[in-house]
Amino acid sequence: MASNPDKTFLTQSMGDWKYRVFDSPDDVDGDAHLTEYIVENSPRRFYVDFEDYFEPGTFSPEDIARINETDGKTTTGELQIYREFPTLHDGIMELQDALQAETDMPFGIMTYIGVNIRDYAKGKDKKPMQKVSVHVIFYGVYFKDHASMEVFAKRTVQSKEFQEKYPANEPGLVIPRGKDFENEKEVVCEPEPVKKSRTATTSTGSLGLLEGLLNLLPDTYCVKYDQWFRIGCICASVSDGSDEGLAIWANKSRQAKGYERTEDDVYAEKWKDITPGKVNLGTLYKILSSSRVKKEAIRAVTLQHCGNHLSLGTEFHNMVEEWNDHNIAMCFKAHCKTQFKFSLVSGWWRLTDNNTWHNDGMAPHFIRTALLETLHPMFEQAIIEAKKDNNSELATILKAHRRNLGNNKMIKGIYEFLSEYLSDLDIDTKIDANPNLTAFDDCLYDCEADAFRPITADDYISTTCGYAFGEYKHSEETRAELLELLGGILGSSLDYFLLTQSAALCATKFMSDFYIWVGNGGNGKGVINEFLTLVFGKSAAPAPPGLFHKVLDSKNPELLKLRNKRYVSIPDSEPERDGTASRLGGLVKLLDSDEILVRDNYARSKDMVSMKATFVFNILCNDVPEVGTDGGIQRRMKVIPFPYKFVDEPTLPHEKPKDPTLKRRLSDNDKYKKEMFILLTEKYQELVSKRYTVAMPDSVMTATRDVEEENNPVKTWFLAKYDITGNDAHRVSIRDLHDAYGVDTGDRRTTNRQLSKVLSDMMLQKKKTKTCSVFVGIREKPAEPEVFGGAGGTLH
Incomplete structure (x- = not known):
């Protein structure tokens, strides 16, 4: 027996966005009717052909007839196919495992297998061959899109490795008919159908539908014997031969004009001879059609009674009875397992599996997917119930509705209703x-x-740290290692640093300071910043150097990205290059926890979003930054020194040996990240117990004072030349102060107003007299003051 293993597994490309779907699970057989759908969402079926060619006569006519009748719907059918084609089973199992890993599986992967063998003229010379085709259909899967399905096919079933691993049949492996089977009939044939019992129960919905449809027949029907008897057979089948069916038949017969058989014993006698199951409601629908009964009337009666035997709820019944966007939306809303909300500003919000909210914008593709996942199985169940009741008209209506699920027009209409029903005007402020x-x-x-x-x-959580905390518990050993690493960088400022950074867990108006990390390069600032960014994950964000150049109450997409963040830093800021002083003025409004309105690029003015500062703000500098003389900025500024420098060969007291592995040890050790978060929670509770008041250590106080003095030449000059007495009799006019400052420093650009503001920020009392404005409670030092020359420069 010769075979051709060159062409084994082939994927069938159904065209972009196409797939085939069975009308119902009962239709998966040799005569299954396949309906084609066009969907703009995700392919839901994956087809594979296992093909092989054999010499003529390899399979006898009996073999061909037997195998062509075998399908993969039954266990015996699958056994038969796998015995005939040994490599097929392992190939299918590998594909199914790969599909489970690749695709979404709302209902689990199900497999249908069908086989046929036929004569085939192969090649240019039309050489006669016998072609074996095994059709394998995996359904219950959802690919993201058609392109991803194609990529998956090329990576698996179309790959050379897969083809070589599962080749076509080798000679001699096809099992002749009847061999190795103890009972061939049991393996190959389906069991005989079981006849319905005349005592079987009948749904009241079916009887109501039967009676309603019979009332649509013309009064002249049932006059002829064959018509009368056929109606009796239908009543017997629908009612399983019950007395209710007999009464319906008798009642309809009496309505027939000109009919003389009115005695009850006539119906009862004939009723005994009728065998239920020969005809059903499908026959009655054909009679109604041939009698030219209007389709609208038939449909109305069918839908009126369908709710009596559909177990899918009132919303589904209303949707089937009156097919419109409103009822579809109501049914989807009632039965969809996913929770949605809609905002006029940000669009659709979807509750994910871990109870976080995900924003999908204004026209989300997932609504179509959710609609199919929710309603398609309900239609499948309803169609099965309709078929069990022999209600072919209802089954046809349900199939037509199911075909229309997911089309663009429907989705657009459903969007409009759902956006109203699921509207939440406050969700943007709650997220x-x-x-x-x-x-x-x-x-x-x-x-x-x-x-x-x-x-x-x-x-209403949308942003997480981006990782699972798991079952991690505090470890003394890990804590000691972490504190040793951090203390080796921060020195005596470590505890103050941890207390202030813990405010990120609840950055409110109680902590309105910002922190400047100062130290020359190679001192560990970047390492700690990266580590804290890792700890807070997606709740942390770097701020661009020019963040506060723009007016805050306007278009500012960079600032909008910081909304609801917890840890924000401007890394490696160079004052000479970035102009730190011009940036920091915009911080005051944020640090005061005032609400500001910002919007993204191209957003409309009415789409502006309100935000507050919910983060701890850090500025990393290699040198003392220029922060200006703004009192509001200087009151909020705290400078944390990084005193050490890490070098290859330390020689000075502030130098330490460089550890090239430090950054990797902090970032790669998951325990350090989680232990750091637990440490911050403990420090935050300590911060609360101290009523958000943190005493600055000497190192922070000195560093902060140094920055203030370097950024405030007026203050430095004033404290060197004047005493603050608090005596109301000691007064100096602003004009005299300004003139003295210009003479001593050579700075002629600083104005009276600028000088006056600096002194006012020092909490000095200013009064107006009849001739000028003066500062009260100050006087020039009695000793000859040193001339303040060149230390300050121009005041900006």
């Missing part, structure tokens, strides 16, 4: 708005309750 919650992929930390707990839909 990630609770400052007490820091979320992970599997849980959240509530700093108010000081506890980890599961995420709920009512938490």
